Amino acid sequence: MLQYIIVFAIVGIAAIYTVVKLFKQAKNGNCSGCPQDRGTDCACREELLRKNK
Amino acid sequence: MATSLKQLSVALTGNPNSGKTTIFNALTGANQHVGNFPGVTVEKKEGYLNHNGYRIKFVDLPGTYSLSAGSLDELIARNFIIEDRPDIVIDIVDASNIERNLYLTTQLSELGLPIIIALNMSDMAAKFGINIDHKYLSALLKIPVVPTVGNKEKGIDQLLNKIIELAESGSFEEPANVKYGKEFQNEICRLCDILAKDKETIANYKTNWLALKLLEDDQEIKKMVSKHKHAEQIFKQAELGRANLTKLYHEDPAALITDKRYGFISGACSEATSMTVERRHDISDSIDYLLIHPYLGLPIFAGLMWLMFHLTFTLGEKPMGWIEAGIGVLGKLAAQIIPAGIINSLVVDGVIHGVGGVIIFLPNIIILFLAIALLEDTGYMARAAFVMDRIMHRIGLHGKSFIPMLIGFGCSVPAYMGSRIIDDKTDRLITMHVTTFMSCGARLPVYILVCGAFWPKNAGTIVFSLYVLGVLIAIATVKILRNWRFRGMSSAFVMELPPYRVPTFRSLLLHTWERSWLYIRKAGTIILGISIIMWFLMTFPQTTTYSQDYNELLSRAGQKEAAGGLDVIQLAEVTQNYENIMAAEKLANSFAGQMGKLIEPVIKPLGFDWRLGIALISGFAAKETVVSTMATVYGVGGADESSDSLRRSIAIDPAYSPLKAYAFLAFILLYVPCMAAMAVFLRETGSWKELLFQLFYTSAMAYGISLIIFQGGKLLGMG
Numbered sequence: 015m016l017q018y019i020i021v022f023a024i025v026g027i028a029a030i031y032t033v034v035k036l037f038k039q040a041k042n043g044n045c046s047g048c049p050q051d052r053g054t055d056c057a058c059r060e061e062l063l064r065k066n067k
Numbered sequence: 068m069a070t071s072l073k074q075l076s077v078a079l080t081g082n083p084n085s086g087k088t089t090i091f092n093a094l095t096g097a098n099q100h101v102g103n104f105p106g107v108t109v110e111k112k113e114g115y116l117n118h119n120g121y122r123i124k125f126v127d128l129p130g131t132y133s134l135s136a137g138s139l140d141e142l143i144a145r146n147f148i149i150e151d152r153p154d155i156v157i158d159i160v161d162a163s164n165i166e167r168n169l170y171l172t173t174q175l176s177e178l179g180l181p182i183i184i185a186l187n188m189s190d191m192a193a194k195f196g197i198n199i200d201h202k203y204l205s206a207l208l209k210i211p212v213v214p215t216v217g218n219k220e221k222g223i224d225q226l227l228n229k230i231i232e233l234a235e236s237g238s239f240e241e242p243a244n245v246k247y248g249k250e251f252q253n254e255i256c257r258l259c260d261i262l263a264k265d266k267e268t269i270a271n272y273k274t275n276w277l278a279l280k281l282l283e284d285d286q287e288i289k290k291m292v293s294k295h296k297h298a299e300q301i302f303k304q305a306e307l308g309r310a311n312l313t314k315l316y317h318e319d320p321a322a323l324i325t326d327k328r329y330g331f332i333s334g335a336c337s338e339a340t341s342m343t344v345e346r347r348h349d350i351s352d353s354i355d356y357l358l359i360h361p362y363l364g365l366p367i368f369a370g371l372m373w374l375m376f377h378l379t380f381t382l383g384e385k386p387m388g389w390i391e392a393g394i395g396v397l398g399k400l401a402a403q404i405i406p407a408g409i410i411n412s413l414v415v416d417g418v419i420h421g422v423g424g425v426i427i428f429l430p431n432i433i434i435l436f437l438a439i440a441l442l443e444d445t446g447y448m449a450r451a452a453f454v455m456d457r458i459m460h461r462i463g464l465h466g467k468s469f470i471p472m473l474i475g476f477g478c479s480v481p482a483y484m485g486s487r488i489i490d491d492k493t494d495r496l497i498t499m500h501v502t503t504f505m506s507c508g509a510r511l512p513v514y515i516l517v518c519g520a521f522w523p524k525n526a527g528t529i530v531f532s533l534y535v536l537g538v539l540i541a542i543a544t545v546k547i548l549r550n551w552r553f554r555g556m557s558s559a560f561v562m563e564l565p566p567y568r569v570p571t572f573r574s575l576l577l578h579t580w581e582r583s584w585l586y587i588r589k590a591g592t593i594i595l596g597i598s599i600i601m602w603f604l605m606t607f608p609q610t611t612t613y614s615q616d617y618n619e620l621l622s623r624a625g626q627k628e629a630a631g632g633l634d635v636i637q638l639a640e641v642t643q644n645y646e647n648i649m650a651a652e653k654l655a656n657s658f659a660g661q662m663g664k665l666i667e668p669v670i671k672p673l674g675f676d677w678r679l680g681i682a683l684i685s686g687f688a689a690k691e692t693v694v695s696t697m698a699t700v701y702g703v704g705g706a707d708e709s710s711d712s713l714r715r716s717i718a719i720d721p722a723y724s725p726l727k728a729y730a731f732l733a734f735i736l737l738y739v740p741c742m743a744a745m746a747v748f749l750r751e752t753g754s755w756k757e758l759l760f761q762l763f764y765t766s767a768m769a770y771g772i773s774l775i776i777f778q779g780g781k782l783l784g785m786g
Contacts, residue, residue: 017409024413025603032596036688036742 081159083130089217162192176242204339254308364454377527386430394423421598424698428512440578444570475505479744509690604659674727738769
């Protein structure tokens with residue numbers, strides 16, 4: 015029984031984490047750096063600045 | 068009467084000996100005034116002309132090769148343009164030496180003022196065998212171009228008319244600017260943010276231009292910026308940016324900027340000029356002669372791409388085997404340590420098989436991105452876009468559209484965002500719709516898995532064929548969309564041809580690491596999460612009604628062995644067989660199995676069973692999860708803990724054949740990209756209609772092509 019409780023907890027956490035992560039990624043565009051030629055309105059700029067701090 | 072005339076100020080600039088003064092004289096005649104520029108002894112000539120209701124003041128600026136403030140003349144010309152802000156700048160370009168003269172144009176166009184190019188000495192250029200399509204050059208640079216012959220006063224009226232036309236219109240199109248690349252853009256972004264904090268001090272300047280000048284270490288600009296409220300922070304950031312760029316390229320940023328500008332010019336000239344005689348041949352030209360040759364360029368590009376995928380496979384094979392073996396050991400170890408039961412299955416079948424199945428392809432990903440970085444950093448990718456330009460033009464797009472498409476070979480997300488370089492909305496939309504068909508890096512693990520299973524000796528060629536298929540479908544799509552949804556022709560662009568360079572080790576490493584780290588991160592986050600969910604969906608419900616009483620059959624087999632009817636090996640085989648059937652039935656009855664069975668009738672004509680169906684559904688979250696899902700299918704669905712590698716398991720599975728495998732790969736290539744990419748697509752297009760069209764079109768295309776492959780192959784007796 016304990017095994018099942020642990021497994022369901024892990025699956026539940028994984029499900030919530032994945033959904034949140036996917037939404038976050040969709041919102042941020044999975045930014046890994048400004049693509050070439052984007053100009054100063056680059057959507058990734060905030061992320062880059064945050065990384066740079 | 069002169070007071071009722073509208074006032075217009077026009078600055079004349081150009082290289083020394085470009086015929087600037089001749090044009091100035093032709094425009095103003097004897098109506099000139101000679102003085103000095105403020106504070107210096109450099110001669111300042113002004114002239115006036117009344118024309119079509121305008122009193123035009125012409126200022127003849129000192130002849131300069133650039134606006135880099137390297138000499139007093141350059142500084143004066145620059146300061147006059149920025150501080151006095153003439154209404155229009157006429158850039159006198161010596162047509163017989165166009166490449167060198169356009170260098171100044173690239174700098175002028177960054178200042179944000181209306182420019183007209185007077186393409187002077189066009190007669191001399193023709194004599195030298197240089198033919199310039201000035202209309203096309205104008206369309207490429209987005210600057211009006213008027214051919215002139217100053218000493219014969221040819222084109223002067225047209226130049227005046229153009230001045231009036233520009234003044235009357237009250238607005239001007241932003242000229243095409245040089246693109247300095249991702250790393251430069253990042254540094255510019257950072258500087259712009261600080262510069263924008265005190266707009267008063269820099270009111271006359273474009274922040275982008277200032278940032279670029281600071282990266283060039285322009286002393287005059289630094290003097291001006293020292294009055295900025297955040298000067299210290301700006302200088303620190305500029306120094307940091309310069310250091311980053313120097314470290315990355317092993318070259319001074321100012322030299323790199325010059326290279327980029329000449330790359331831009333070289334691209335514009337290659338498109339808008341033709342030579343009737345051999346004029347100049349440097350190393351870049353000689354290499355370009357071959358690489359962008361009208362007939363050889365495309366086969367060379369195709370050959371290089373094939374080589375890239377071939378190496379991705381052959382070089383990746385060994386390290387892949389090592390990681391696979393390591394994951395196998397880890398799986399066995401976990402199976403021994405964790406007591407048998409549901410947690411054991413979660414860790415071994417869900418986490419280790421699922422994530423491990425994706426991680427083993429890391430060497431291939433590293434090799435692919437290293438190859439892409441190498442092609443990009445040497446300057447070849449720009450040539451590839453140039454070669455594709457001809458094809459793209461024929462189908463209704465331009466080579467510039469191929470750049471986001473090339474980025475799409477890495478990831479669709481930056482590719483969609485990269486489409487912003489295309490100004491025309493229709494061109495941009497078409498480019499975004501077709502970029503989806505460029506096979507992203509996340510699909511590669513699926514190709515490697517399936518190709519490795521069915522065509523171990525020709526895997527590289529099969530993968531190459533998929534990339535070609537993607538490009539062909541993209542081309543067909545452009546044609547369809549051009550004829551059906553978005554009519555009209557594409558606008559002109561400069562295809563840049565930067566000089567070839569030997570890439571630095573650091574830059575290659577950085578580019579490869581960025582992509583590889585993203586892959587690892589994805590495996591440890593989203594893929595891990597989805598692997599756990601898929602494991603759950605494949606393991607539950609636990610209660611299964613089997614088609615036969617296998618426990619009874621197993622006990623009968625045991626009795627038979629005791630009675631001597633079976634030997635130990637035969638018993639083991641029978642037991643293994645029943646256990647496999649039980650595991651398969653259990654999987655078919657799971658939540659995932661039920662979901663898969665639900666969609667099976669739809670995908671059956673493509674030769675796919677429900678297992679491939681759920682793998683495809685999971686691929687909507689991230690394409691790599693197709694692999695992890697397959698790994699979990701064979702982990703959960705296979706009773707034997709020490710089973711072979713996933714590739715072998717798929718290869719020996721009687722449910723699949725090479726024909727089905729290729730139809731499946733074509734589906735993976737063409738169907739909707741991942742959720743993140745779709746969200747970016749929506750954000751970039753700002754249209755639900757376009758997103759829905761994209762989802763429908765890609766799904767229909769994937770289904771249609773896979774159907775043709777499978778059913779067509781069957782008709783031809785291929786499987």
